[in-house]
Amino acid sequence: MRFPKLFERLATLAPLPPEEWAKAEAVAKEQSLAKRELFLRPGDAADRFAVVLQGVFRAVRVSPRGGESIKAFRAEGELLGAYAEMLQRLPSMTAIEALEPSHVLVFQTQDFQQLERGHVCWERLARRVAEQHFVLKERREQEFLELSAEERLVKFWEEHPHLKGRISQRDVAAYLGITEVALSRIMSRRRKRAE
Amino acid sequence: MRFPKLFERLATLAPLPPEEWAKAEAVAKEQSLAKRELFLRPGDAADRFAVVLQGVFRAVRVSPRGGESIKAFRAEGELLGAYAEMLQRLPSMTAIEALEPSHVLVFQTQDFQQLERGHVCWERLARRVAEQHFVLKERREQEFLELSAEERLVKFWEEHPHLKGRISQRDVAAYLGITEVALSRIMSRRRKRAE
């Protein structure tokens, strides 16, 4: 077994027989990415996903009007991919970019579907993953509905302390739905308030 | 079969043997709700969900600070329940309220889990449901990140024309994340612009 830690993490989501995991490892390919390199670019078919072994990524949505907003950051142990587009069989509208030299474990969705046909555990795992992603998005929805930019900032760092120092202010702002300038102002306001 | 239309809708999501559906119908209970009556109140255990047969509901989250925001409206054929809380086994933080005299088909999650043990089709269906809910929430996230309140309003009516006349302005505003007052202003601005 090449990735025992990953196996353990997945096994906590749904019962996963080691021999099924072995099959998964057999079809997965490792890939290294340089800083700024894209794992997925907008327009690509959303036919693969990955687990981050090392590094940090940002999922950027480039809107028709040219604005960039950030859907998520992904670090070690997390899933990488244009999930929504995959589910809808649409080309990716998301760019997924390494913010550091990174290392990932790539799966073709096709291969994964093959695994699903072989054992129910994969179906169950996919369900858990979908459910967890849903819970996260709903939490984010709440934050937009109820919180100011400043409150969202505080929550962001509470929930993602491991990203400290690894992502730019500009990107944090794009994640919160505000501009770099506004974020800077908010931070200086807080600094002053704390004397 | 008491609800052939519902069966057909579900069968489009995942293959669903009629005999399995029959079992589901057997454990489901119909419930009628008056206008303003709650299907679920905050603090309740999130141990049941329902399909709307007739009527419209709103899922309201009452924030600690007393503000009300609306997570979703649900009309005929849609699912009703504190989904995120159910998945996390938390008490409901959501009130689900009938906006009209309504009629729903209620399932206990416990009964549903029993069905899951009996046949894989339910697992697959649950996965599809989770995935669809995810896609919807992600769409909403995009809207908060990229669109102004006015643009969100336009999209809202494009996507939910069947709610026209059935929900109050105040509720639309609470769904968009703005106040009743701001919504009214936006509408009068648009009226003028259209001369």
Next chain:
DNA sequence: CCTCCGCCTTAACCCAGGTCAAGCCCAGGT
């Protein structure tokens, strides 16, 4: 060593939306 560039901050100005408060319209109840 200097320059350039990317990243962050600051300032000036503007506008969308929040807040508070008054007022309107209409449906229901007496």
Next chain:
DNA sequence: ACCTGGGCTTGACCTGGGTTAAGGCGGAGG
């Protein structure tokens, strides 16, 4: 016919965040 209350609008005023533009600073390449 009268009140009452809920839902919607409007106005005055305030504030958070957008926009633009001007630096500051630190690291990479000449």
